[in-house]
Amino acid sequence: MVEKLMGLPRSRTVVHPGPFRPVRIDRMRDEKGRHFRLSLPGGRTLHESFVQALADEGVASASMTLLGGELAELGFCLALPDPTGRVLATYGAPHTVHGACFIFGNATLGSSASGTPVVHCHGAFRTADGAVRGGHILTERTVVGRRSVTAVVTALDSFDLRVVYDDETRMPLMRPQARRIHG
C-alpha cells in the first residue's frame, strides 16, 4: 500500500537544562476509579472547593474535567520562554480577570512533598469583552460566580500524585508515586 505523504512538519526537540532522565513515562494503575460529580459553589475559590469536597470523600489524588460555569474572579498565567535561561519555559506574571465565563478545562489534584494539596489546572474561558482565551488557571486566585462550576472527577485511590522536583526540567512536577502510608 502506498501511503500519501502530507508534508507533515518535523517536530522540534527541546533541550532542558538538567540531566536526561531515562524514564520517559512514569505510570501507575488503579484497579477501579471512583467517580464523583461536584458542583463548585459561588463565592469560594476553585482550589478550596476541590480540596474540601474531595477530602470529605477521602480523596487525595484525582483527575478532573471541569465543565462550564461563571467566575467572579479568574487568575491565570501563560507559559513563556525563561529570559534567564535557567529553565526552558516559565510562567509569566499572573493576570486577573473579573467576570469570566469558564468554558472547560482539566485539573489534577495531588500533594506537595510536605503533603499540602496541589491543584494543577488548565482551562479555556471567555472574558467579559467576548475574547476567548486559555492557559494555566491559578485555582487559589479563581473565585466562582453566580453560576456554579461542575467538575467530573476520577479519584485515584491506590497511589499518590505528588509534586517532586524534576532535575531534567528544573521544575516541580506532578508524578505518580507509591501510596504513602498515613498515620
Place this chain on the structure above:
Amino acid sequence: MAEMRMIESGRMGRVAYARIAPNEDLVSSIEKLCLAEGFGNAFVRGALGSLVDACLERADGSCQVIRGPAAEIVSLAGEVRSQPDGSLRAALTGVVADTQGHLYGGPFVAGANAVCVTFEVTLEEWLPSPGNN
C-alpha cells in the same frame, strides 16, 4: 441518510495515570501507555500539559502549527482502540493555547506533538461487552 445506531456496549475497567516526559510524542505515548498497562481500548479522562509546538490537522489534511515552546493543552478528549492486527491507535482532539493565550482546536497529528515540560494523562480502560459487532 444512515440511521443512528449503537455500535458498542461495555463498561469501564482499570484506570492508569501517567506523567510523560519532554520530547516524547503525545499520541504515541498514550498508545505506549496502553500497551504497557495491557489496555486494549481506553478513554482519555483528563489530560493537561504543554507541547514544544502543537500540530493540529486541518480538514484538507494539512497541519496548523502553533509555535511554543510551551503551547499549553487546555483540554483533550480521545480514545485508544485496538486495530484488527492487534496494534493500538489513539485518536485525540483538543484545544491548545499559544504563548499569548489564543486558542486553537483540532485533532492532534501523531508524531508531530512533542511534550515540552510535562504532560499528565488519566486513561480509563474500556471493556466492550462480548458479542458486540
